[in-house]
Amino acid sequence: MMRDRPTPSIEVNDITVSYSNGVAAVRNATFELGPSTICALVGINGSGKSTLFKTIMGFLTPSAGSVRIAGLPVKAALRQGLVAYVPQSEEVDWNFPVLVEDVVMMGRYGHMNVLRIPAKADRAAVDQALDRVGMSEYRTRQIGELSGGQKKRVFLARALAQGSEIVLLDEPFTGVDVKTESAIIDLLRAMRDEGRLMFVSTHNLGSVPDFCDQVVLFNRTVLAYGPTATTFTEANLAQAFGGLLRHVRLSGPDLHDDADQRRVTVLTDDERPLVLYGERDQEKHVNPDRSETP
Amino acid sequence: MLLGPAIDLLLEPFAYQYMARAIWVSALVGAVCAFLSCYLILKGWALMGDALAHSVVPGVALAYLLGFPYAIGAFTSGIIAALGIAFVRRLTMLREDAVIGLVFTTLFAIGLLIVSINPTSVNVQSIVLGNILAISDDDVTQVIVIAAISLAILGLKWKDLLLAFFDESHARSVGLNPWLLRVLFFVLLSACTVAALQTVGAVLVIAMVVTPGATAHLLTDRFGMMIGLAMLIGAATSALGAYLSFFLDGATGGLIVVLQTLVFLAAFVFAPKYGRLAARRSARRSAEVIR
Numbered sequence: 047m048m049r050d051r052p053t054p055s056i057e058v059n060d061i062t063v064s065y066s067n068g069v070a071a072v073r074n075a076t077f078e079l080g081p082s083t084i085c086a087l088v089g090i091n092g093s094g095k096s097t098l099f100k101t102i103m104g105f106l107t108p109s110a111g112s113v114r115i116a117g118l119p120v121k122a123a124l125r126q127g128l129v130a131y132v133p134q135s136e137e138v139d140w141n142f143p144v145l146v147e148d149v150v151m152m153g154r155y156g157h158m159n160v161l162r163i164p165a166k167a168d169r170a171a172v173d174q175a176l177d178r179v180g181m182s183e184y185r186t187r188q189i190g191e192l193s194g195g196q197k198k199r200v201f202l203a204r205a206l207a208q209g210s211e212i213v214l215l216d217e218p219f220t221g222v223d224v225k226t227e228s229a230i231i232d233l234l235r236a237m238r239d240e241g242r243l244m245f246v247s248t249h250n251l252g253s254v255p256d257f258c259d260q261v262v263l264f265n266r267t268v269l270a271y272g273p274t275a276t277t278f279t280e281a282n283l284a285q286a287f288g289g290l291l292r293h294v295r296l297s298g299p300d301l302h303d304d305a306d307q308r309r310v311t312v313l314t315d316d317e318r319p320l321v322l323y324g325e326r327d328q329e330k331h332v333n334p335d336r337s338e339t340p
Numbered sequence: 341m342l343l344g345p346a347i348d349l350l351l352e353p354f355a356y357q358y359m360a361r362a363i364w365v366s367a368l369v370g371a372v373c374a375f376l377s378c379y380l381i382l383k384g385w386a387l388m389g390d391a392l393a394h395s396v397v398p399g400v401a402l403a404y405l406l407g408f409p410y411a412i413g414a415f416t417s418g419i420i421a422a423l424g425i426a427f428v429r430r431l432t433m434l435r436e437d438a439v440i441g442l443v444f445t446t447l448f449a450i451g452l453l454i455v456s457i458n459p460t461s462v463n464v465q466s467i468v469l470g471n472i473l474a475i476s477d478d479d480v481t482q483v484i485v486i487a488a489i490s491l492a493i494l495g496l497k498w499k500d501l502l503l504a505f506f507d508e509s510h511a512r513s514v515g516l517n518p519w520l521l522r523v524l525f526f527v528l529l530s531a532c533t534v535a536a537l538q539t540v541g542a543v544l545v546i547a548m549v550v551t552p553g554a555t556a557h558l559l560t561d562r563f564g565m566m567i568g569l570a571m572l573i574g575a576a577t578s579a580l581g582a583y584l585s586f587f588l589d590g591a592t593g594g595l596i597v598v599l600q601t602l603v604f605l606a607a608f609v610f611a612p613k614y615g616r617l618a619a620r621r622s623a624r625r626s627a628e629v630i631r
Binding site for chain 1: 514515516557563
């Protein structure tokens with residue numbers, strides 16, 4: 047469709063964002079993300095993840111530093127419809143009399159004339175997006191009648207219909223069953239393979255190595271960022287979460303009867319656990335069994 | 341023939357110019373207020389609507405006293421109320437409902453005081469309870485101008501308003517300014533409150549900007565349809581209320597609001613999906629499935 051759009055990127059350059067009472071929620075944060083990326087934003091509650099998202103979306107203006115999206119200032123990027131946002135469930139009022147297809151059509155508003163009367167292309171984009179997330183048969187349901195996972199898929203369809211190259215997702219796995227979680231992850235992977243940049247705020251540690259190629263560890267500032275394999279380590283996580291993670295380690299002698307020094311480490315904040323296996327400081331992420339029931 | 345006199349009797353109100361005018365002006369006001377009510381009830385801003393309606397009273401009283409168009413006075417005091425609420429809210433840790441209650445009763449009291457000190461300038465009753473049957477030519481012009489402009493803006497912007505209220509973040513991401521749209525909505529609400537003041541009075545304006553939307557919400561899951569139904573209910577009940585007040589010799593405002601409540605009750609019981617009967621039916625059906 048519209049492949050002549052600018053290459054997606056997010057450049058956060060030494061930003062500080064303060065509340066109206068002067069307390070800084072984000073301080074001197076710097077990182078950079080490019081196309082064909084799924085990047086996780088990981089941090090505890092109250093670490094300023096939402097503030098960072100709001101700043102990237104232009105809700106908040108940094109008191110120092112700058113954010114550039116696809117090389118443009120935030121406002122210009124938003125005007126061009128470069129950024130789509132998948133909200134947390136709590137941010138949306140599910141009582142509104144809007145149908146599934148109405149929600150997805152909202153993704154097209156930036157493409158429509160001032161009266162927002164949908165053209166053929168808009169209807170086609172909505173059909174296609176609904177089809178892609180497998181929600182076509184629910185299109186005339188009132189949005190509040192859907193399950194948590196279905197709602198998420200509808201909002202992803204809206205981002206698809208919007209045609210944005212950059213998608214921000216705020217806690218997409220909260221209140222979602224395991225099966226839907228896999229479906230959403232598959233969809234995110236496919237969107238990445240089309241060149242998009244997906245930035246996902248999550249505290250579901252276990253799924254991060256599963257589908258994110260980049261990680262930003264965050265607590266008021268960027269603690270570490272880079273490829274998941276080298277950044278999403280036990281040491282970095284301990285720094286990001288302090289003592290707030292459950293930590294289970296089975297060392298070599300507990301696991302094996304030989305001299306094998308490889309060990310298993312499980313980190314969890316009660317969502318899906320992160321499992322590491324290997325010799326000390328050479329541990330790799332293990333993809334735990336994803337089936338729901340034994 | 342008995343039919344002839346009966347029809348004559350039913351048509352009698354239309355023989356009086358003031359009655360015919362009251363009927364269509366009421367319908368117009370009812371329709372615009374109903375349009376706004378759809379947003380108001382979804383956002384839970386009903387109390388805000390009530391506050392605005394009461395807050396415009398001192399502005400109207402002063403306008404009559406000093407002899408400038410009452411719409412300007414009402415509008416100014418409406419804005420003062422909105423700013424006052426925002427101001428007190430920011431500077432104290434009081435909850436929003438307390439602040440709204442505080443500000444609007446204060447302004448309403450000031451209004452009543454002004455009116456009572458200058459009893460000749462304006463009749464308290466016509467502000468508090470409305471008096472559409474005695475509406476002046478100038479006031480009719482004001483109401484028409486307000487209603488026409490409001491309807492035009494709402495017709496252009498209703499989808500943008502819905503999006504901004506439904507999902508503010510997304511509204512931004514498609515280039516809308518949710519803050520500006522919210523201000524626009526409250527400006528329209530103040531303007532229409534002023535228009536409705538003449539019809540039903542300050543005390544009952546709240547019903548005009550809540551009941552039609554609440555009724556329509558029980559009847560549909562589509563926002564466009566909800567607006568259409570609400571406007572139909574608002575216009576029809578307002579026109580009928582004005583018409584019936586000729587025979588019953590009762591307050592027009594009271595009649596309009598009672599009619600709106602009757603429609604609401606009908607929807608509450610009989611609405612196809614969200615009515616009580618439908619709820620009973622589906623409960624019975626699921627009970628049968630279990631059995």
